[in-house]
Amino acid sequence: MSDFPKTLRLMSRGCDFLGTEYAILCGAMSWVSERNLVSAISNAGGFGVIACGAMTPELLDTEIAATRAMTDKPFGVNLITMHPQLMELIEVCGKHGVGHVVLAGGIPPKGSVEAIKGHGAKVIVFAPTLALAKKLLRSGGDALVIEGMEAGGHIGPVATSVLAQEFLPALKDEHLVFVAGGIGRGEAIAGYLEMGAVGVQLGTRFACATESIAHPDFKKAFFRAGARDAVASVQLDPRLPVIPVRALKNKGTEEFTAKQREVGLLLDQGSVDMAEAQLRIEHFWAGALRRAVIDGDVENGSLMAGQSVGMVKEEEPVAQIIAQLLAESEEALSRR
Incomplete structure (x- = not known):
């Protein structure tokens, strides 16, 4: 029996989509989300995502191979849509059989979604408005991440709580939606799952994990x-x-x-x-x-x-962070 039955029941669609034990993605953080942190998150039951950022195809090729050597669990690759070698990067992902590609940084250029799906991979997209979200999902996006302005790195203008109230009622029945931005504790995860999210994405909470190579x-x-x-x-x-x-x-x-x-x-x-x-x-x-x-x-x-950086107080192993988040979520759901 699982220690987190209520949480995992609400995460089940997200887990099935990712092929993971828990529907917790690690946000792609350049220089941080590399082989060590990505493999640790996947090995702990979550979903690690390599941050390609400004990598060349050759560097991405090396990073995927190195990550694969450290985990046999699913992980994804985050590609920036404005990268001048986007199509070459997609080919590298295809060569390694990467199962999920996250497209971030703008509207995917023509042919990119088709190229990813041509390799048999799933496409995860970001959208700042409901209208664009629907368009991207119609155009081949298999899942959506809504990320509020509380997040680190590149952000939009709207808070996570507002995006969740707007997007989830409209999309939750027919689409897979992950919520991101400002999530630091499991109680927040429980709330978004109850609203219809299939999982969550966290970045800041993992940036200082023991396995993170950050200085x-x-x-x-x-x-x-x-x-x-x-x-x-x-x-x-x-x-x-x-x-x-x-x-x-x-x-x-x-x-x-x-x-x-x-x-x-x-x-x-x-x-x-x-x-x-x-x-x-x-x-x-x-x-x-x-x-x-x-x-x-x-x-x-x-x-x-x-x-959510104010909730990061010490270096902790990834597995401990995930277990704590799940325990907090489960306790919150049990109190309902």
């Missing part, structure tokens, strides 16, 4: 932080297609403001087009995040974190 100073910054320290970046130029990013405030957030001015000037001069401008912004974040996660430069790097 000790990166983790210490999380342990010190409260919800109010995780702030969203400000868009300076309305022409510049900058998706806000939530991170712990430091000198790096000020550097992003300067980067926007620089790219905006290049747009004025006609030196770059909009696609190139957005790519330069993405490359800025990839570099700034690496400085924080890998090098431990918590002053100048990007400390991407969701508002």
Whole structure:
């Protein structure tokens, strides 16, 4: 008998879709969601997701193979839709028989969903509005993640609780919907499952797990932080297609403001087009995040974190985090 029967009953559709014991996805965090954390989450019964980010096809090929060597459980790959080599990355996923591909960062370009499904994989999409969600699901998306602005990294403008109230009643009967953004405890998981979600996605809660390769100073910054320290970046130029990013405030957030001015000037001069401008912004974040996660430069790097960061107080094994979340969810459902 399961220790979490009520929770798992509500998660059953999500578990069947993912092929996992628990319908708990790890959000794709560049430089953090790599072979060690991804395999640990999958081995603990959750669903790890490799953050491809700005990886080349060759690097992704290596990362998938290395992850496969560390787990025989299902895991996915998160691809950024604006990546200039998206179709090549999809081919790499197909070569390795990756079962689930998460498309993030915008509307999937023509042919990308078809290419993924051509390899027999499932497609997980993000959508900021209900109308777009319905369109993406009609166009081949097998499951949807709704992510509120409390999340870390790239965010939309609407809170998770509002998105859940809008999306779940309209989609829960015919579609698979996972909820993300600001989830730090199992009581919240229970609430979203009761509303019709088939599972949840967490990132910040796993960023400082024992198995995470993040630098000790990166983790210490999380342990010190409260919800109010995780702030969203400000868009300076309305022409510049900058998706806000939530991170712990430091000198790096000020550097992003300067980067926007620089790219905006290049747009004025006609030196770059909009696609190139957005790519330069993405490359800025990839570099700034690496400085924080890998090098431990918590002053100048990007400390991407969701508002649930205040609930991250110590380094814990992934299996312990998942067990605690499930126990909290089960207790909440048992009190209903």
